[in-house]
Amino acid sequence: MDFQGRSFRVDMSGLIKQVEENIEYQVGKLSFLWGARDKTNDRLLEEAANQKVADPENSAINQALTDAIMNSMASLIDYYCMYCFMKIGVKSDRILRVQYRPMNNHALSNASLFKEVGLEKSSVKFIKSQFNSNITGLSGLDLASISIHDYWPAFFGDAISAALHDVRILSTKKFEYDYKDGEFKIDTSVRKYHCYMHRLYCNEHFYGGVKYSIYVDINNCLKHNIVPYVTPKLEMFGGEQRGFSYFEFKKDSSIFLKPGLLRDLVELDFDELRLSLEQVYSRKTTHRCSLEQEWEMDDIIKVDKGSGYISKDQNTLYFFIDNVLMAKSRDATFVDAGLSLKKTLSRLIDDIKWGMNLELSEFD
Template sequence: MDGIKNSQIQQIQENIAYQIEKMNFLCNERRKKSHQVITEVAKKMEISRENELANQALTDALLNSMASLIDYYYMYCFMKLGLKSENITKVQYRPINNNYIQTSSSYKEKGCRPSIGFIKEQFDKKITEMSNLELSDIQSLYIHDYWHAFFGEAISKFLLKVGLLSDKFKFEYTSEGFKINNLVKKYHFYMEAFYCNELYSNGAKYNIYLDINNCLKHNIVPYLQTEITNFDDKLMGFLFFNFKNEDSVFLKKGLLKSIVDLDYDELRKILNKLSANEKCSHQDPDIKSLIDIHLKVDKINGYVSHDNARLYFFVDEVLIAKSKDATFVDAVGSLNQTLRSLIEDIKRGIELDLSEFD
C-alpha cells in the first residue's frame, strides 16, 4: 500500500511540475501578444482582433493554470499528511479566510457571527489562562504553537472532512509546552503561504487572482482593458482586469469583492491617511486586513491619476486602480510577479522536512 501511495504522490508532484512548465509557456506566449496589443493602442493603430482574442484567451488559460497548480499542491500536501487514496477527490483548495475562521470557531458572540477580533480576544484569554503565561511570552517562546492553536479549529474542519481526523480540535499545555495535533502543525507549515484573513494574510495576492478565476469559470469573463499612462513623461502600457461596480454580484464573498464594493471617496480618505503616515481603520474585516497588513501607496508618484479620476494602490504587491464606477486589477506585472511567488512557495512547501512531527 505504501508503494502505491508513494507512486500517487510522485504522480501529483509530476503534475505540479507540468503545471509550472505550462504556466511558463503561457506566460511567454502571452507576453508576445500583450506587447502587440499595447503597441497597437499606443500607436493608435487598428486593433487586431486576433491579437486581442489571443491575449485574452492566454490570460484566461494562465489564471486557470494557476488555480490548478494550487489545487495540485493542496492534494500533494494532503497525501503527505496521510490522506487515504479513496478520499483524494474530496480535496480542493479552500482559503483560510475570515469567513472560514468565523464559521469554524467554537467561540460564539451574542446575537451575531463572531468577529475575528472577538475570536482572537477569547482565544488569547484561553491560551494565557491555560498556560499561566503572559501573551507576550507565548508569542516569544511558542510563536508557531500560538498560530497552530489559533487556526486549529479551521484546519481541523478540513482534516475532519477528508477523514484525517476523527474528533474536533483540542490542545493543552503541559510542563513540556503546548500539545497540539501534529497533523494540524503540518497543515499550517504547508499552507500558511496561502492564508488570507485579518490576522495572517500571506496569500492575499493569490486569492485576488483566484477570485478573478472563479468569476471567469462560473459567472462572467473579466475582460482585459488596455491603457496607456504617462508616468514622469514616459508612456507606459498596462493591461487591467476590469470590474464595473455592478459586477460585484458575480464575485464570491472575499478580498476582491470587498475592494470592488469599497466606495471611491471612502478609499480616497484611507489612501490619503496612509500617504501621510496616519493611522486609519475600517469596519469591513477584509478592508481592515488590507489596511493593517497589505494596503500600500506609492508615496513618490502619488495615488491619484493626473486627471483626478483614478486612485492607484497596492494590495500585497498587486497594483489596483479604482474609479468612481469600476475597479481595475493589473494583469501583467503584478500577475507575473504573483505567479513567480507562487512557484517559489510551492517549491518551498514540497521541500519542507516535517519529519519531526511524525
C-alpha cells in the same frame, strides 16, 4: 454477467510522486504560456499607445493565453493542496474532496468556537482576545513565553480541523489542545497543515496569500460565470506615459464574483476608497486606514508615495493590495494583468517549492 468491484491496495507514495510531477508540469506550462502571452500583450499595448484599432486575432489570442495562465495558476494551487493533504494523511477514497480553502477572516470566524454575543460574525480581534485568555490560562504562561510554533497552529486550530474533518483526516471537526509536562499537545495533522499552508493564508495575521486569492477569485469568475477581459490602459506618471494590462470589472459585474476582498473592492464606493487611500498616503506608520479597520487587515493597502494615488483629472485611484496593482474609476475596478500577475506567479511557485521541501517527520 455479474461484475464485482475489486479491492486493491493504493500506493500513496506513488500517488504523491505523480502529484509532484503534475506540479512541475504546471510550473513549466506557466512559463511557456507567459512567454507566448508577452508577445501578444506587447502588441496590444503598442496598438493602444499608437491609437490603432486592436487586431482582433491578436486580442483573441492574448485573451486565450491569459485565460490559460489563470486556469493553470488555480490548478497549481489545487495540486499543491492535494500534495499537502496526501502528505498529512488523507485516504485515497477522500482525495476528490480535497480543494483549496482560503484561510481568511471569514473562515476563522465561521469555525471559531468563540462567538461574540449579539453578532452574526465574531471579529478576529474578539476571537484572538478569547483565544489568548484560553491559551495562557491553560498553560499558565504569558504570551511572550509561548512559541509561535505552538501559538499559531492552535489559533488556527478550529478552522484547520474543519478542513481536515471534511476529508476525514480527523474524526471530528472540534479542535482541542492541551498543555502537559511543559509542552503543548496539538494534533500532528493540525501542525502539519499550518506548516504547509500558512504562506497561502489571507487573514489579519498571515496575509501573504491575499494576492493569490485575488487572482483565484478572477479565475473562479472566468471558470463559472463571465470572462474578465484584459483591457489595455494608458496612464501618465511623472509626465511619462505607461501602458498597463488590466482585468476590468464594472461595478454591476460584482454579482459574478464570490464574496471576498475582490468583490468588496468592486462594490466599494469611489469616494470611500479615496478617503482610505488619502490616509495611507499621509500616514507615517502602519496604522490602519478606515478600510483596513473594516477588513481587519494590517498594512495591506499601499500607495506609490512618489506618483500618488489619484490621477491628474481626479477620476482614477491607484493603489496596491498585497503588491497587486489596482485602479478604480467611478464605474469600474481594474486588477493588473501584467507585472503584478507575473510577480504573483513567481512568488507562488517559490512558496510551493518551499512547502514541498519541508521535512515534517519531527511531528510524527
